[in-house]
Amino acid sequence: MSPTDTVVEAFVRAVPPERGPVTGSDAVAAALGRSLERAAAAWPDLVVPADEFAAWLGARLPGGAEPAVALDELRVEDLYLACACARADPRAIAALEHHHGPGLQRALSRVSDPHLRPEDLAQIVRHKLLVGDETSDPVIAQYAGQGGLGAWLRVVGLRTAFNATRRKQPQLGERRDVASELDEVAEQLDDPELGYIRERYQAQFREAFAEAAGALGSRPRNLLRQAVVHGLSVRELGRMYGVHYATASRWLAEARRTLVAGTRERLRGRLEVSEDELQSIMRLIGSDFDITLARVLRTMG
Structure with missing residues (x-):
């Protein structure tokens, strides 16, 4: 797939200026084309406009490598699903829950709280990930594509769950900090x-x-x-x-x-x-x- 000039321009414009100048070179255009192909092949039932997804990739382009190399290293398949979920695409949300819901639920099962039912805790996490609130966007929009989406979801879900239980139990001042608890749980993930x-x-x-x-x-x-x-x-x-x-x-x-x-x-x-x-x-x-x-x-x- 050879991206149009408009798609390449959308990618270049979205790259944060702090990363340094990025141009729509042949190498960048080719890498962007490969990324779009990989994303579409992984999720043929999902549709994100090419220029919008190109901008999504540009905004998350990591530093430390040539732009084309950095683009090739992104988890574009996972980023495409995350982008579609952030757009509130019901098919994307269903796909996310199908592919990653069981793993997230297993991780959340390690968190217990007498004041929150498991289904309530799962709903808090789901809302944080996919809906956000009046002060913040859906957290899934923060996924940067530098690690697997499944592992990232488990970490974010656990942090959200622990924060929710801490708010429900302010009297537990002796409780270890969230990072320590997350570390222990993450070590046990399969x-x-x-x-x-x-x-x-x-x-x-x-x-x-x-x-x-x-x-x-x-x-x-x-x-x-x-x-x-x-x-x-x-x-x-x-x-x-x-x-x-x-x-x-x-x-x-x-x-x-x-x-x-x-x-x-x-x-x-x-x-x-x-x-x-x-x-x-x-x-x-x-x-x-x-x-x-x-x-x-x-x-x-």
Whole structure:
């Protein structure tokens, strides 16, 4: 598939300026065409306008690599489903629930609360993911395509569930923080490949991640802390910084991209692995991004 000039332009315009200039080169156009083909092949029953999905990809283009390479590395199939869900497409929502609902439900079954029925807890998570509220967009719009959608949904669902139970039980001041609980549950999720990667590279990854987080400027580090540790929405962040929520969203996305790129560069210096293996490590461990980030940020000023 060769994307039209309009589609390529939509992609280029959506790339955050903080990432650096991106042009509609032949390589970028070819990579974008491959991405559109992969997405359409994965979800033939879903329809997202090509220019809209191209803009969705552009807004989530990670740093640290050439644009065409970075585009090829995105989980475009998962991003297409997430984009369609964010558009409130009922077929996409049904597909999400069919493919990822059972895994999310198994993860949520580990959370118990005498004040919330399991079906109520599941509804809270579903609403947060797919509907949002008057102060925030659907959380699924925050999926960046750098880790598997299923693992990302489990992490977000668990964090939402734990936050809901904490609000229902304010008297439990001795309860361990959400990040610790999430870490324990995530370690038990059935993912042999991720388990192997954790066991082999966990120490190096966490060192590289902590160094990259420490190298962030104060604003991006504070944005990440406020979003991940304190659970503020982009609208709340916008009000806090006196900017439109779209600007806060771009800042937050760029902070994440910078952190991922910094972690990748530091890992490259530590591990004797091929570039393909390095990308696999980043994708697999990246599915626990928020868990690791919350733990690291809690130790930083």
